[in-house]
Amino acid sequence: xxxxxxxxxxxxxxxxxxxxxxxxxxxxxxxxxxxxxxxxxxxxxxxxxxxxxxxxxxxxxxxxxxxxxxxxxxxxxxxxxxxxxxxxxxxxxxxxxxxxxxxxx
Numbered sequence: 001x002x003x004x005x006x007x008x009x010x011x012x013x014x015x016x017x018x019x020x021x022x023x024x025x026x027x028x029x030x031x032x033x034x035x036x037x038x039x040x041x042x043x044x045x046x047x048x049x050x051x052x053x054x055x056x057x058x059x060x061x062x063x064x065x066x067x068x069x070x071x072x073x074x075x076x077x078x079x080x081x082x083x084x085x086x087x088x089x090x091x092x093x094x095x096x097x098x099x100x101x102x103x104x105x
């Protein structure tokens with residue numbers, strides 16, 4: 001939800017495709033297209049907006065051992081770390097690389 005990201009009108013490129021819809025009609029049009037094309041997605045609803053992440057299916061990705069997988073919370077940038085060592089040693093690039101695994105291509 002940071003204003004630094006492209007999907008919020010700035011220049012920063014988030015690690016995966018993210019779309020921000022302030023119109024529920026536009027959000028539903030995108031959701032309908034993804035359903036028609038069998039594209040999985042995650043949604044985050046906040047007051048006045050829907051953030052949408054088209055992505056790879058959860059069972060089609062082999063994730064690193066520091067995570068049990070990525071759902072909507074991880075797509076939105078909140079990481080669940082499996083152990084203390086990973087928590088201490090993970091860097092921004094490690095997390096971005098893991099996010100890119102769910103990028104729908």
